[in-house]
Amino acid sequence: MSSPAALPRGNAPDALSVLNSVFGLPAFRGAQEEIVRHVTDGGNCLVLMPTGGGKSLCYQLPSLLREGCGIVVSPLIALMRDQVAGLLEAGVNAAVLNSTLSFDEASEVERRLLAGDLDLLYVAPERLLTPRCLSLLGQANIALFAIDEAHCVSQWGHDFRPEYIGLSVIAERFPDVPRIALTATADEMTRKEIVTRLGLTGAPSFISSFDRPNIRYEIVEKQNAPAQLKAFIVERHAGDAGIVYCLSRAKVEDTAEALTSAGIPALPYHAGLDASVRARNQDRFINEDGIVIVATIAFGMGIDKPDVRFVAHLDLPKSIEAYYQETGRAGRDGKPSSAWMAYGLTDIVQQRRMIDESTGSDAFKRVSIGKLDALVALAETAGCRRSRLLGYFGEAVTGTNCGNCDNCLSPPQLRDGKISAQKLLSCAYRTGQRFGAMHLIDVLVGRMTEKVTQFGHDKLSVFGIGGELNEKQWRAVIRQLVAMGHLRADSEAFNALKLTESARGVLRGETEIMLREAAPGTRIRSSRAKSRRGDLAPRTEARPAHAPLQAALRAWRSEIARQRNVPAYVVLHDSTLDGIAAVRPATLNELRNIPGIGDKKLEHYGDKLLTVVRAADA
Numbered sequence: 001m002s003s004p005a006a007l008p009r010g011n012a013p014d015a016l017s018v019l020n021s022v023f024g025l026p027a028f029r030g031a032q033e034e035i036v037r038h039v040t041d042g043g044n045c046l047v048l049m050p051t052g053g054g055k056s057l058c059y060q061l062p063s064l065l066r067e068g069c070g071i072v073v074s075p076l077i078a079l080m081r082d083q084v085a086g087l088l089e090a091g092v093n094a095a096v097l098n099s100t101l102s103f104d105e106a107s108e109v110e111r112r113l114l115a116g117d118l119d120l121l122y123v124a125p126e127r128l129l130t131p132r133c134l135s136l137l138g139q140a141n142i143a144l145f146a147i148d149e150a151h152c153v154s155q156w157g158h159d160f161r162p163e164y165i166g167l168s169v170i171a172e173r174f175p176d177v178p179r180i181a182l183t184a185t186a187d188e189m190t191r192k193e194i195v196t197r198l199g200l201t202g203a204p205s206f207i208s209s210f211d212r213p214n215i216r217y218e219i220v221e222k223q224n225a226p227a228q229l230k231a232f233i234v235e236r237h238a239g240d241a242g243i244v245y246c247l248s249r250a251k252v253e254d255t256a257e258a259l260t261s262a263g264i265p266a267l268p269y270h271a272g273l274d275a276s277v278r279a280r281n282q283d284r285f286i287n288e289d290g291i292v293i294v295a296t297i298a299f300g301m302g303i304d305k306p307d308v309r310f311v312a313h314l315d316l317p318k319s320i321e322a323y324y325q326e327t328g329r330a331g332r333d334g335k336p337s338s339a340w341m342a343y344g345l346t347d348i349v350q351q352r353r354m355i356d357e358s359t360g361s362d363a364f365k366r367v368s369i370g371k372l373d374a375l376v377a378l379a380e381t382a383g384c385r386r387s388r389l390l391g392y393f394g395e396a397v398t399g400t401n402c403g404n405c406d407n408c409l410s411p412p413q414l415r416d417g418k419i420s421a422q423k424l425l426s427c428a429y430r431t432g433q434r435f436g437a438m439h440l441i442d443v444l445v446g447r448m449t450e451k452v453t454q455f456g457h458d459k460l461s462v463f464g465i466g467g468e469l470n471e472k473q474w475r476a477v478i479r480q481l482v483a484m485g486h487l488r489a490d491s492e493a494f495n496a497l498k499l500t501e502s503a504r505g506v507l508r509g510e511t512e513i514m515l516r517e518a519a520p521g522t523r524i525r526s527s528r529a530k531s532r533r534g535d536l537a538p539r540t541e542a543r544p545a546h547a548p549l550q551a552a553l554r555a556w557r558s559e560i561a562r563q564r565n566v567p568a569y570v571v572l573h574d575s576t577l578d579g580i581a582a583v584r585p586a587t588l589n590e591l592r593n594i595p596g597i598g599d600k601k602l603e604h605y606g607d608k609l610l611t612v613v614r615a616a617d618a
């Protein structure tokens with residue numbers, strides 16, 4: 001058997017002691033323990049956990065506990081590299097087998113596998129499917145197969161990878177080796193496809209809640225988006241790493257430039273950039289502290305950076321699925337993080353136009369519009385955003401107040417908007433349903449513009465009947481009527497606002513309309529502020545961290561990361577540094593008790609860390 005270097009020899013180790021000695025963690029999280037036990041005992045299963053939920057340990061631990069080497073199939077080369085670097089740091093014998101290796105390097109990995117020298121081997125799917133690799137695996141002692149990002153087998157999903165279809169060969173060739181499929185994609189159809197294609201019929205599914213309690217959701221009304229973004233970063237996330245999503249390449253460039261000139265280190269990323277520039281910007285984002293990457297949705301898949309503190313959207317994503325996936329890249333380490341979006345009427349109109357103008361079938365367009373509507377409803381809701389989000393994925397939510405979204409922290413004022421809605425709809429109707437928001441507002445507030453004169457709209461009964469609201473408030477009314485489906489922007493007629501079937505009920509006074517007041521005065525200050533959910537903050541944050549020590553620890557970590565040529569979080573996670581800064585350990589024993597410090601890390605870095613602590617205390 002392979003005797004993992006990281007494990008004490010002799011007695012068979014149990015899961016908890018390996019969790020502690022190798023990974024430096026005191027306890028399992030959620031379903032991890034059950035999954036680890038099931039797979040270690042030789043069972044197959046499907047694991048559904050949100051990003052950051054802790055999927056890796058579900059196959060890493062059984063690989064260490066079972067005889068032989070765990071084979072991990074992963075489609076993402078960068079992710080494999082970082083995982084292996086992290087495992088090596090923890091003293092686990094891990095390696096990769098993919099196209100980045102030379103022939104000699106690959107041969108050496110193969111030799112070690114056959115010699116029983118490896119605990120974990122990460123393999124790219126196309127590599128695994130080669131006859132050479134299958135025959136190699138046939139000769140090796142294999143602990144388990146883990147198929148990561150298992151949703152890639154789904155032809156209907158967004159990340160379909162043809163090589164994944166071929167992975168059914170694993171169940172055929174190695175029926176007695178346990179298989180564990182893992183994904184963060186929740187929907188029912190994908191789940192069924194994974195089960196069929198990977199031969200998991202009858203095996204249990206371990207489904208965790210998709211809630212990301214450490215992420216604070218916030219959706220603001222778009223006014224001056226670049227200025228709002230700057231304020232958001234400066235006030236709430238100064239010095240933090242974050243991702244800003246924009247729809248177009250031009251906007252990516254402009255936004256990155258604007259942030260840079262405001263003193264925020266920002267880099268652009270989109271498909272139009274030279275591949276080398278893209279790679280360099282991505283590397284800097286991953287390896288350096290506090291870089292903001294401004295990107296199109298081309299960025300993110302396979303980014304495993306655990307300490308992304310915020311994800312900001314300057315444009316509306318296409319669906320709740322996309323919003324959840326993109327915002328989910330924040331806070332994988334479980335620490336407080338923000339999902340912030342600025343959105344306005346033009347966003348809805350723009351997305352609608354993109355759907356209308358796409359070449360998809362009518363059925364496709366109908367589905368797309370339904371998905372967009374659901375997202376707009378999330379953006380407009382006056383209720384808890386988290387409940388909406390989880391409800392969309394079919395997850396029942398206990399309680400109605402999550403305490404960690406903008407609407408729960410600062411409930412919006414609602415008012416009876418029946419009269420305003422009627423005025424607005426009448427105005428659109430009387431002007432012939434040929435005009436956009438701007439003109440309708442001019443007519444309502446009684447502004448004599450050229451267009452008003454030209455069309456004689458000052459003679460209409462609706463002219464000047466809306467003086468009680470200002471322009472911004474009328475915009476909010478229009479946006480909400482569009483979101484509710486009473487008004488529709490016609491992309492074939494220069495986005496003229498037209499009444500829908502349901503508008504009649506509003507005009508006749510049969511439909512109740514509650515509107516949120518435009519831009520509540522209260523601002524959410526800091527996502528670091530203590531949340532009402534007590535379980536959010538890791539225990540190590542109970543004491544305030546010592547700031548100079550924190551800075552010194554980061555500087556030390558950067559230096560080590562540079563020397564070893566690995567990302568900083570591979571050396572030690574932020575939460576571990578924060579733990580050290582809070583506890584200020586004086587002895588190796590105290591240091592060992594901080595989550596994230598396992599035996600190997602203690603051996604490698606223990607003395608140096610204590611020196612850093614002593615120097616900061618001096």
Ligand code: ADP
Binds near residue numbers: 025026057573
């Ligand atoms: P996923 O693959 O599900 O996105 P990871 O396996 O990368 O998530 O884990 C996310 C983060 O959670 C990592 O920083 C990891 O160290 C941490 N983590 C996982 N399990 C535990 C645990 N039992 N206790 C503390 N931290 C954990």
Ligand code: ZN
Binds near residue numbers: 383384387400
């Ligand atoms: Zn909430």
